[in-house]
Amino acid sequence: MMTFLAEEGAQNPLIPDTAELVIGLLCFFIVFGLLGKKLLPNIQKTLAERHDAIEGGLERAEKAQAEANRTLEEYKAQLAEARHEAARITEQAREQGAVIIAEMREEGQRQRDAIVAAGHAQIEADRRQVTVTLRQEVGRIATDLAGKLVGESLEDSARQSRTIDRFLDSLDGSADAGAGNGAGAGAAR
Amino acid sequence: MSAHTLLAEAGCHIKQDCGFPAPGLHSFDFKPIFSIGSFDFTKPMLLAIICMLLVVGFFWAAFNKPKLVPGKLQLVGEIGYTFVARSIAREVIGKKGDKYVPFLTSIFFFVWFMNIMSIIPFAQFPPASRFAFPVALAALVYITYMYLTFKTHGFRGGVKNLVWISGLPKPLVPLIVLLEFIQNCITRPFTLAVRLWANMFAGHMLIVMFSVATWYLLTPTWLTAVSGGSFGLAIFMTAFEVLIQFLQAYIFTLLASIYIQGAIEEGH
Numbered sequence: 203m204m205t206f207l208a209e210e211g212a213q214n215p216l217i218p219d220t221a222e223l224v225i226g227l228l229c230f231f232i233v234f235g236l237l238g239k240k241l242l243p244n245i246q247k248t249l250a251e252r253h254d255a256i257e258g259g260l261e262r263a264e265k266a267q268a269e270a271n272r273t274l275e276e277y278k279a280q281l282a283e284a285r286h287e288a289a290r291i292t293e294q295a296r297e298q299g300a301v302i303i304a305e306m307r308e309e310g311q312r313q314r315d316a317i318v319a320a321g322h323a324q325i326e327a328d329r330r331q332v333t334v335t336l337r338q339e340v341g342r343i344a345t346d347l348a349g350k351l352v353g354e355s356l357e358d359s360a361r362q363s364r365t366i367d368r369f370l371d372s373l374d375g376s377a378d379a380g381a382g383n384g385a386g387a388g389a390a391r
Numbered sequence: 392m393s394a395h396t397l398l399a400e401a402g403c404h405i406k407q408d409c410g411f412p413a414p415g416l417h418s419f420d421f422k423p424i425f426s427i428g429s430f431d432f433t434k435p436m437l438l439a440i441i442c443m444l445l446v447v448g449f450f451w452a453a454f455n456k457p458k459l460v461p462g463k464l465q466l467v468g469e470i471g472y473t474f475v476a477r478s479i480a481r482e483v484i485g486k487k488g489d490k491y492v493p494f495l496t497s498i499f500f501f502v503w504f505m506n507i508m509s510i511i512p513f514a515q516f517p518p519a520s521r522f523a524f525p526v527a528l529a530a531l532v533y534i535t536y537m538y539l540t541f542k543t544h545g546f547r548g549g550v551k552n553l554v555w556i557s558g559l560p561k562p563l564v565p566l567i568v569l570l571e572f573i574q575n576c577i578t579r580p581f582t583l584a585v586r587l588w589a590n591m592f593a594g595h596m597l598i599v600m601f602s603v604a605t606w607y608l609l610t611p612t613w614l615t616a617v618s619g620g621s622f623g624l625a626i627f628m629t630a631f632e633v634l635i636q637f638l639q640a641y642i643f644t645l646l647a648s649i650y651i652q653g654a655i656e657e658g659h
Contacts, residue, residue, distance in 0.1 A: 215416055215522055215592070216585075222523035225436045229443035230528060233501050236447050238493035241454040245465075245472055248457035255459060 339376060343369070404610050411607055414599040419520055419592070435518040442504040442518065450500075475499050475644065483648040484655070491651055494535070498528060499644040502587065506636030509595055510629050517636070520591040522584070525643075529584035532647045536579075539654035552654070583646055590639045594632045601625035 347369045403409040423431030453468030461469060475496045480488035502519065509517035518524045541549035554571045601624045608618035 213416075213420070215419065215588075218523035218526040219521065220523075221430055222433075222436060222439075222518075222521050223527050225439055226518075226524040226527035227531070229439050230497065230501055230531065233443055233446050234494065234497040237450055237497050237500075241450045242472065242493045242496060244457050245454045245469060248454075248459065248461075249469070249473075252459050 336376065340373075343372060343376070403607065405607055405614060412603060414596055414603060418596065418599050434516060435521045435524070438508050438514055438516060439505060439518045439524060441514075442501060442508060446497075446500045446504050471500065472496060479641075479644055479648050483645065484652040487655060488648065488652070491648065495644050495648055498532070498647055499640050502528065502643050503637060503640035506591060506640055507633075509591065509598070509632055509636060515598075517591040517595055519587050519639075520595050522588050525584040525587040528587075528643070529580045532583060532650060533580035535647075536650040536654050539651060543655045579650065583643065587639050587643050590635055594628070594635055597628045598625060598632065601628060 347365070350365055350369075403412060405411070421433040421435065423433050424437060425432050449464075450468060453464045454472075457465055472492075476489070476492045479499070480492045480495055484491065505518045505524065508514040509520075540552050543549070544552050553575045554568045556567055556571060559567055601621045605618050605622040605625055608614045608621060610618075
């Protein structure tokens with residue numbers, strides 16, 4: 203019992219014992235094999251799952267919250283846009299109404315002008331016609347008068363003077379009618 | 392059973408004409424529990440296997456059927472796992488470190504459990520104080536380091552990554568190349584193994600020292616007071632070792648991840 207290995211001569215402690223080396227390596231490989239192949243992957247998976255269950259839940263909740271916020275924002279934006287659109291359409295309609303009114307006013311003005319212009323043209327045409335007619339009339343009357351003067355000769359100066367008077371009277375009559383006509387046209391203008 | 396236990400059983404006390412049975416290298420050599428031919432199965436091997444079973448058993452119980460709402464055991468396992476995944480892999484390597492988390496987690500817990508054996512009653516021995524165990528793990532880290540270096544950068548880029556620092560003045564280049572080569576290819580794996588080994592070795596030595604001294608001085612004389620002091624120190628050292636055990640497992644894993652990071656980073 204009392205024999206010490208030391209007494210047989212202590213070995214250099216820095217020279218590794220081969221058997222111990224082998225046993226040490228074997229033990230480590232068994233530890234490493236079981237831990238590395240099975241046990242640690244197990245726990246890694248579980249830790250990942252737990253992380254997912256805890257922080258993943260939070261992340262999902264945050265994501266849902268963000269989604270809801272974004273949807274709300276979108277709705278608000280759409281609503282604002284719709285309001286804006288409505289206002290724009292109203293404004294447009296108002297503008298269009300104003301334009302239509304202006305156009306109609308202009309059209310009315312134009313038609314009035316056209317009617318007035320047509321009236322003037324009619325009056326002018328009438329006047330010309332009257333003038334032409336009058337001139338023909340005057341010519342005919344003058345011819346009549348001349349015929350009458352020639353026909354009756356100069357037998358009776360009194361008669362002659364009467365004829366001239368009648369002519370002048372008739373002339374006056376036609377002049378009066380023409381003057382009245384002309385004054386009317388002037389007022390219309 | 393370790394050598395010092397045998398010493399204690401011998402019941403040697405001061406002034407009994409049997410010198411102080413000081414702990415030494417022999418405290419780390421064990422008689423084989425059984426032998427198969429030239430193969431001796433010793434206590435450190437048994438402890439390493441027990442630690443392997445404990446690590447696997449613990450994580451099996453914690454993570455075999457993981458639940459979304461964890462039970463107590465699963466929660467403890469998750470804390471351990473996230474400690475390595477976040478505080479070591481993510482912190483040092485970044486996002487790319489995720490695929491090395493199983494490797495780093497295995498290292499951390501295997502080393503830590505082995506270290507804890509130092510203060511577990513009846514075990515009371517850290518397997519990592521036998522140089523072979525740190526060497527085995529450091530060798531794996533070293534192989535991983537080399538493999539990732541050449542896989543990431545190709546042969547030329549890998550060699551360059553190991554020995555080259557850009558932007559050096561010309562005369563310094565040969566010296567730095569030599570130093571970088573020595574550092575990356577020789578001292579790194581060596582110090583990685585030695586750091587863990589030496590810490591566990593020294594820690595165990597201190598605890599044994601004060602324990603043996605406590606027993607040795609325990610006599611019906613005034614020396615009992617010294618024995619009490621020694622006992623107090625043994626307890627203090629045990630508590631201190633709890634910290635060291637965790638720290639060394641952490642440092643070993645941290646350095647492993649730093650090497651991996653150095654291997655896969657883009658140029659340097």
